[in-house]
Amino acid sequence: MRQSPIQSFKPISFRSIHLQAPAIASTTINSRLTSSRSLTNHLLSRRTFASTSRGLLRSTYFPKGNGGYSNYGGSGGRGGGNWFSRLRGRIDRIPTMTLVYGLIGINGGVFLLWQYALSSAQRFRDPTLFKFLQQNFILNEVNVFSGRVWTLVTSAFSHMSGTHIFVNCLGLYFLAPAAAGLMGSSAFLGLYLGAGVFSSLTSLTYHRLKKDRWWGSEGASGAIYACLSFYGAMFPQSTVLMFFVVPMPVWVAISGIFAWDFYGALFRPNSGTDSAGHLGGIVYGLGAALAMRRGGFIRMLRGGRRW
Template sequence: MMSIRTLASRVTVTRGSAFRPLKHANVPLKTSTYVLAAPKFMPPAPLRSRGFTNIARRLDSVNPDHVIFGLIGANALVLFMWQTVDTSSKRQFMVTNFTTSPAHIMSGRVHTLLTAAFSHADTGHFFGNMLGLFFFGREVCAILGPKRFLGLYLGSAVAASLAQVVSQPLYSSRNSLSLGASGAVNAVTAFSICMFPHSTILLMFVLPLPAYVVGSLFILRDIWGAVGDRNTGVGHVAHLAGAGIGMFYYRRMFGRRSGFRRF
């Protein structure tokens, strides 16, 4: 899935007032003099993994830059695996586990919805996506915190892959394989643009434009590609799904206010 290739760099960012957490209303508790009999059936308490909870709590203490470089490193590792394939069996392993398609899902390889989002078979595709993750991801991770950021990134990666797989039979290239971090990177980029719509982006490192203009141009390009079925080899549906999730996540987190919402 070729990315929104965010071959763009942030040069100035206009930030508004700092966001503030929501304040909980002080609602007095009311007690009752009635004593209710215990029900005959008590549902079991939900199972909670202390290990997972501890990991989730510790995530937000991680340096946001380390999260971004960790994701870039994971993508670089898979790229290295592609570049060093020297036998048909190794290539088959990569195709089986680091690309996705309707056939993959039908055969039970559901994990490829995530692993394909860390997979780039050529360096141009890799650098395009990783530049976008570096320029926009560091900012978004600092705002959301590592735990929420990884939820957005990994969730949008799976959702974008699924959207591409579901839509694949509608296109002439229905038997093609999909891979790439475009959906996840587009979600992060869309969130950043919603957060700072009037910041300046150098389109192709040359033309300075407001962020919302650049984002709109890329979305229009993907709509044009998705509707036209031009067999460009680009996963336009995955791009649109990722961007949509990024905008939705921003809406749920901030809405029209500057404070966090529960999500």
């Protein structure tokens, strides 16, 4: 996420993290997936997110319901359950990469709207579309308390700067498949949207405390950080390439990012980066991983079996 005064938006640079695709460490597989030597050897012989390994991972952490649909704490099934379970089943039919490409496409479409709005305002003196996007795709206290609560979500699809959307979509392309491959399409979509809302609320709270009513935030980085922290909580010893160059365990990368954004929120409030929103995304991803590993929020609250 980035932040700017509503009166003048400025593009900023943004960090990107590339997720390698190494084989899962044998200790992680032995402790998390199975004690069977033959199954372990089979998993180690394939890519981490190949179709077979992905299915084994997902079925271990996220068991399927009747009829082949995902059943993450609900009563999914073919034709059964409530409307939400049926909707979730339909979303789970969508291949995970198709969903990731769809999210990238929506972000790209909103970016093109911003460019057209800026062009119309500058060339034709028609600010109508620009004002509409300001009111409906920028997160700030004025918009939310004016009743436009949907900006908690729409701001996670909004980018004005070409550099901003390029780096964020690059992050989506490399990081989102890791989380989506583990969770399935419906749970991943819930992670993206939920992280967008939670990071928005974190940003709103931060700016309200600082009395910055007119500072606006936009961008998908809160959701992207949630994908990274979710995967990192599931496989903390996996390796990522920081800045596409420096290899390190994912838990080290997440800790470093969290520390940097925490420092930025305290001592660099006018840097142009919404550090509070980043922190909210990281926390949401870690919380989602904790809940999923324990069988879902409801099961966790009821004291169900823990991994």
